[in-house]
Amino acid sequence: MNLERMMHPKSVAIIGASSNPDKVGHIILQNYIDVGFSGKLYPVNINAEGDILGIKSYKRINDIKNAVDLAVIAVPAATVPSVLEECGRAGVKSAVVVSGGFAEVGEIRLEEELAGVAKKYSMPVLGPNCLGIMDPRARIDTLFLPTFKLDKPSIGGVSFVSQSGAVGSTILDLISHEGFGLARFISYGNATVIDEVDILNYLADDDDTKVIIFYLEGAKRGRDFIEIAKRTTLKKPVVIIKGGKTEEGAKAAQSHTASLAGSYQTYEAIFRQFGFTIANDLDELLFFGKIFDTQPLCRGNRIAIITNGGGTGVLATDGLYENGLQVAKLSSQSNAALRKAMPPIVNIRLPMDMAGDADDKRFNAALDIISNDPGVDAIMAIALFQTPGADSRVAASLIHYGTSMKKPMVVVSPGGSYTEVHKRMMESSGVPVYDSPETAAKALKALIDYSNYIDNAKRLYGSGKEHK
Amino acid sequence: MNLERMMHPKSVAIIGASSNPDKVGHIILQNYIDVGFSGKLYPVNINAEGDILGIKSYKRINDIKNAVDLAVIAVPAATVPSVLEECGRAGVKSAVVVSGGFAEVGEIRLEEELAGVAKKYSMPVLGPNCLGIMDPRARIDTLFLPTFKLDKPSIGGVSFVSQSGAVGSTILDLISHEGFGLARFISYGNATVIDEVDILNYLADDDDTKVIIFYLEGAKRGRDFIEIAKRTTLKKPVVIIKGGKTEEGAKAAQSHTASLAGSYQTYEAIFRQFGFTIANDLDELLFFGKIFDTQPLCRGNRIAIITNGGGTGVLATDGLYENGLQVAKLSSQSNAALRKAMPPIVNIRLPMDMAGDADDKRFNAALDIISNDPGVDAIMAIALFQTPGADSRVAASLIHYGTSMKKPMVVVSPGGSYTEVHKRMMESSGVPVYDSPETAAKALKALIDYSNYIDNAKRLYGSGKEHK
Structure with missing residues (x-):
């Protein structure tokens, strides 16, 4: 199914557009205006008279004389099939149905009707019962949520796919709040026409998308899902959580998006075999997305831990070994150089506790030596900003090494307001920051597992274009 | 060991106090002034002339003519034993040694000397290599960290004990940032004189302390630790993380606080047998602390999930069953009442998805009916503030029911800036809010496990005063 017109429309009709600010169609039209969509906008409402939000409106889709690439449909469920029929007849190229009230509430016949119309006109239709699409690059935003309630993401490389609208909007808000950049957000609801296979197929080849994060309730086409999974993960990482x-939980999913859930064991086996990164909860979806979004692949599991607080070095060491990773051993040259660079009170053995008065000079020296040690595959730098020595110069040091060296680095900086400021500095520069050493260890493990998968899969399945 | 004078001193000498703002002794004295300590303050420094920070200073502790309840010692490690000796001779009642440079860097003899002096004078000594004590009620603050780097906690019921100073200051910052109230923070470092057994012993009987959270690297007195564990958990919950x-990790702990680590299997078995709540990472320490701090005990595992976003209801259901909990079944009366209160589009079966337009009226109706259903042991209310219906009236509804009903409630509200505002509203009113349904499920599980432990332990070991 070709989703290009839907993803990059030159003209959008909003059916159900309204001057009443409580209406979904109003919010969507306002969004398109707010984000500065550069194509043509056509508000459509059977009761429309004159302009809606200052834009000439139409009573019916076929009153529009020009081509319409995308119709966003926000009308009561019962009228959706006939509205879609009109769209088909008028030559509309694609549609997003945000309206709910279909299979998820037992209205199966209505959903079948919708599917029938889509098929008749070979029209790609997203939804129903979904939030649709947000794309800050193409300035598309079909989300019928009040703008002030969500932090809106900047342009970036993460695409987020969610069957659920609610999980979708929540994660989207979190993604933005955490400073991720978004390629596109796709909420596909009941998956009546366009399903997870079509979406992965599109995103696998989408150059804007560097990482995919995915909330899935159930895949309807098992064999096709496996094929597209294999193809996609060869090209870019996919972090997935299964509701x-x-x-x-499966029963609850059934009444939510009318998904056929199937046994999780089966899904999990497929996810693992084909290189998905499995998130066990909503938090992990972000934690793993963040490391894939910013860090290069990692071919080994020897991690150098440096810290300005000993206890966190202990917890980090536990975190590594509990995840099957190990603390790196430095070369004798590195050890000699560290011994020279660090004050006598610092025990230079990894995990190296540089002490509470460690400043940027100490961080710089350590990172310089360790990043060049061939026995180190990645670095976990713990910077506690509560300590006397840590300030924005330490953050700058971590940004410098985190963005210039070839090895992956994760930073651990838990804390309150003062820490938050520095966390944001680092994250906006592309350095992933975690609140706990255990979480950082899990993220490194996910990165290493995917890197190993890619190497094996390329041998088995042939090569794809590699992530980063 | 009697810690009363140390915890509630009427007079404090700060040895190593200085006018130089870079000195630890300066920061500590400034802290005491800033927090408004109401007792007598005596800056002591061998080089002192006149006042330090506007307070009359002394060259030596025995120049002070009045009784000193607590000496906070911040001088180079090598001079600590002789300074402590002077304190003993002068009749000082207790000491906190913040200086590092003892067993943790191999200076075992120096640490033995310190222990010897403490023993000679039967003086309770906290440290060395520690941050000491913070107590917002008694206005005590020995933390030598710049004030602006940490969010400072308000007065409350959580006591936080940390062997590590760094983990301590970090968690303290997080605790404050998350809005917990603090009873006292105790960082005890190398545990040379006062150890975890003494501290638990004190906190078990401390009426200000409702919940203990504990970062432990190793317990030196196994049998005593077990005895005090048994006694403490009968009185109040203890959430523990072991470095x-x-x-x-144990090797790293050895070089950090010179702890004898022992096998974790042994510790874990003891923790479980004697009713500790085990946190697997730093985050869980806070998540579990939060539910114990605010919620009553919970005698059953039947949880009612209500949500304004279906996907999160699915994840919450998974979270419950993965933790051995279950979705409650409502009585036919409750179902009838809900059917009447909710619009037709809402499927009232738990997990109940009240839909994205659910407002405070819908939350009120649901909480009113469900909180009175005898088949419900606790409530997980998921309020996604990204949805059109959720605003501060929904937060007010959750606060009302969360603080007035007898059953435990947890709220799940993940999100960015708009959500944060509402999260803070709820948390400052004593309603625990989580970022993911899976985490909320884990917290409920911890509460239920402890509640069951208490019931069994009372039968086995006799009764204690119950938490809440």
């Missing part, structure tokens, strides 16, 4: 892992 | 769980 409905337990039998009872 | 040095893995062999390699």
Whole structure:
């Protein structure tokens, strides 16, 4: 299914557009205006008279004389099939149906009707029961949520796919708040026409998308899903969370997006075999997305831990070994250089506790030596900004090494307001920062597992274009 | 060991106090002034002339004519034993040694000397190599960290004990940032004189302390530790994280606070047998602390999930069953009442998805009915503030029910800036808010496990005063 017109429309009709600010169609039209969509906008409403939000409106889609690439449909469920029929007849190229009230509430016949119309006109239709698409590059925003309630993401390389609208909007808000850049957000709801296979197929080849994060309730086409999974993960990492892992969760998913859940064991086996990174909770979706978004692949599991607080070095060491990683051993040259660079009170053995008065000079010296040691595959730098020596110069040091060296680096900086400021400095420069050493260890493990998968998969399945 | 004078001193000498703002002794004296300590303050420095920070200073401790309850010692390690000796001779009642440079860097003899002096004078000594004590009620603050780098906690019921100073200051900052109230923070470093057993013993009987959270690297007195564990958890919950769980982590702990780590399996078995709540990472320490701090005990595992976003209901259901909990079944009366209160589009089966337009009226109705259902042991309310219906009236509804009903409630509200505002509203009113449904499920599980432990332990070991 070709999603190009839907993803990069030159003209958008909003059916159900309204001057009443409580209406979904109003919010969507306002969004398009707010984000500065550069194509043509056509508000459509059967009751429309004159302009809506200052834009000439139409009573019916076929009153529009020009071509319409995308219709965003926000009308009551019962009228959706006929509205879609009109779109088909008028030659509209694609549609997003945000309206709910279909299979998820038992209205299966209505959903079948919708599917029938889409098929008749070979029209790619997203939804129903979805939030649609947000794309800060193409300035597209079909989300019918009040703008002030969500932090809006900047342009970046993460694409986020969510069957659920609610999980979608929440994660989107978190992504933005955490400073991720977004390629596109796709909420696909009941997956009546366009499903996860079509979306992965599009994103696999989408150059704007560097990493995919995915909330899935159930995949309908098993064999196709496996094929597209294989193809996609060869090209870019996919972090996935499955809703409905337990039998009872699956039942809840059934009434939510009418998904066929299947056993999680089966899904998990497929996810693992084909290189997905599995997130066990919403938090991990972000934690793993963040390291893939910013760090190069990692071919080994020897991690150098440096810290300005000993206890966190202990927890970090536990975190590494609990995840099957190990603390790197430095060369004798590195050790000699560190011994010279660090004050006598510092025990230079990794995890190296540089002490609470460690400043940027100490961080610089350590990172300089360690990043050049061939026995180190990645660095975990713990910078506690509560300590006397840590200030924005330490953040600058971490940014310098984190963005210039070839090895992956993760930073651990838990804390309150003062720490937050520095965390944002680092994250906006592309250095992933975590709140706990254990989480940072999990993220490194995910990166290393995917890197190993890629190497093996390329031998097995042939090569794809590599992530980063 | 009697810690009363140390915890509630009427007079404090700061040895190593200085006019030089870079000196630890300066920061500590300034802290005491800043927090408004109401007792007598005596700056002591061998080089002192006249006042330090506007307070009359002394060259030696025995120049002070009045009784000194607590000496905070911040002088170079090598001089600590002789300074402590002077304190003993002068009749000082207790000491906190913040200086590092003892067993943790191999200076074992120096640490033994310190222990010898403490023993000679039967003086309770905290440290060395520690941050000491913070107590917002008693206005005590020995932390030698610049004030602006940490969010400072308000008065509350959580006591936080940390062997590590760095982990301590970090968690303290997080605790404050998350809005917890603090009873006292105790960082005890090398545990040369006062160890974890003494501290738990004190906190078990401390009425200000409702919940203990604990970062432990190693307990030196096994049998005593077990006895005090048993006694403490009967009175109040203890959430514990152990540094040095893995062999390699234990080695790192050895060089950090010179702890004898022992096998984690042994520790874990003891923790479980005697009712500790085990945190697997720093985050869980806070997540579990939060539910114990605010919620009553919970005698069953039947959880009612309500949500304004279906996907999160699915994840929450998974979270419950993965943790051995279950979704509650409502009575037919409750179901009838809900059917009447909710619009037709809402499927009232738990997890109940009240839809994205759910407002405070819908939350109120649901919470009113569900909180009175005898088949419900606790409530997980998911309020996604990204949705059109959720605003501060929804937060007010959750606060009302969360603080007035007898059953435990947890709220799940992940999100960015708009959500944060509402999260803070709820947390400052004593309603625990989590970022993911899976985490909320883990916290409920911890609460239920402890509640069951208490019931069993009372039968086995006799009764203590119950938490809440």
